Amino acid sequence: xxxxxxxxxxxxxxxxxxxxxxxxxxxxxxxxxxxxxxxxxxxxxxxxxxxxxxxxxxxxxxxxxxxxxxxxxxxxxxxxxxxxxxxxxxxxxxxxx
Ligand SMILES: [Zn+2]
Numbered sequence: 001x002x003x004x005x006x007x008x009x010x011x012x013x014x015x016x017x018x019x020x021x022x023x024x025x026x027x028x029x030x031x032x033x034x035x036x037x038x039x040x041x042x043x044x045x046x047x048x049x050x051x052x053x054x055x056x057x058x059x060x061x062x063x064x065x066x067x068x069x070x071x072x073x074x075x076x077x078x079x080x081x082x083x084x085x086x087x088x089x090x091x092x093x094x095x096x097x
Contacts, residue, residue, distance in 0.1 A: 010035055021034070
């Protein structure tokens with residue numbers, strides 16, 4: 001880690017940095033190890049929450065899809081029932097006559 005351009009400050013909390021507790025973040029900024037860890041865990045936490053939220057949405061959509069499938073099954077059954085009635089032998093005979 002280069003400390004040749006004067007006193008370094010943490011890119012996260014802007015406090016003075018010491019070599020012994022200094023790390024480099026993804027952008028190459030010198031930061032406190034503890035600041036970096038809390039920043040990273042915050043990002044991970046956010047990603048985790050986002051993923052959980054997406055999963056929850058997916059579950060809700062599946063529930064809706066299942067409900068719609070059942071509903072459409074019922075509609076198809078009702079349709080088949082009606083068609084069955086229309087094609088009942090009585091009506092067929094009448095149509096032939
Ligand atoms: Zn810091």
